[in-house]
Amino acid sequence: MLDGWPPPVLDPAGPYATSVALLSWVLFGMAALVLLIVLAALYAALFGSEKLQSRVGGTRVIWIGGIAFPVVVLTVLLVWGLSLTRNLSTSAGGDPLRMRITGEMWWWRVAYLDEQGRSVLHDANELHIPVGRPIELQLESADVIHSFWVPRLSGKLDMIPGRRNVLRIQADEAGVFGGQCAEYCGGPHALMGFVVVAHEPERFAQLMRARLQRAASPMQLTPVEATGARVFQAAGCAACHRIAGTQANGLAGPDLTYVGTRRTLGAGILPNNLGTMMGWIGNSQAIKPGNRMPPYTVLSGEELTAVSAYLQRQK
């Protein structure tokens, strides 16, 4: 199975998810307590002595147990719950790392932003973050409503067309955390996953530096990879996909500049290796029916191998 998948719920790995988990447990606990009280009252009403029965009957019990108690308990829970989770979706100032995530049918567009809010690095279906630092995510949608959810790092928030929602996530340990679209968005919604990879801060800074440099310099290719680059161009892949530093500049599909380093293919659903890359390109419709990439049955075995090797090289 894939690293971090399926993501466990109620197993927080950072402060925001801890708030959500605490709130969940308190709500479960209160619900259980209320159920016990109701069952006890019911028991007393059915099988209790006459004195007890007259006590659980009457308007006084309704006023106290049916109106006053719920109003007080629910108000307290509401106020407490909202204040507990308020910092999940408000900008808390300071200097958080900012990223913009756009929900697409059925994958995730990822942009790393600089201080001015300009996107400096493009990726897809994978977020790299440093450990111990809040990350402010600007959540948007390109088509229908999606919902961004990494259960171990934060709460769940909808991505709504024409609107920008803010969600903060943080990981307090290095690791790979699975995420999933949590709002039905048509066809292969269930196969719209992603991963968040949390690195130690030095390792994260190193990764970002390497990526920014990579985008600026062309790479040396082996003969097979060079053939793959030609196939990539001839088969029209560049109409939908971008590879920084090449002529491929399509924006309809996931950015492939770093696709060779991704932990998954197909938006968080397959492991990433030469074989799965070939399977995905050859016929992704058999794997993720309804996704917007056509099957490439026009490619020969050599071409499929070459273009996959070329993409595996994109790091």
Place this chain on the structure above:
Amino acid sequence: MPLASAERGKQVIERVGCASCHTIAGIHWPEGRVGPSLHGFAERALIAGHVPNQPELLARYVRNAPAVLPGTTMPPMPITEQEARDVAAYLYEMGKN
């Protein structure tokens, strides 16, 4: 297949995603269509239409197909020799018709 475990083989198949290209008995998703279906593989005479379907050859083939059959489209897979034997065991176990 001696010293191999079909159960471990299934885990390896899921970990590296063999089913991205092959439909495999006992693996419900994905059901890849790029390579041949491996249903009934135990009774097949040839691997990839060329190589005798022998346990040792199959174990070598699933790990590094081009080394066994130059020109095949199936790529080398990131698995150990032991894992390759486990995968072969699974294909013989589940690939009975």
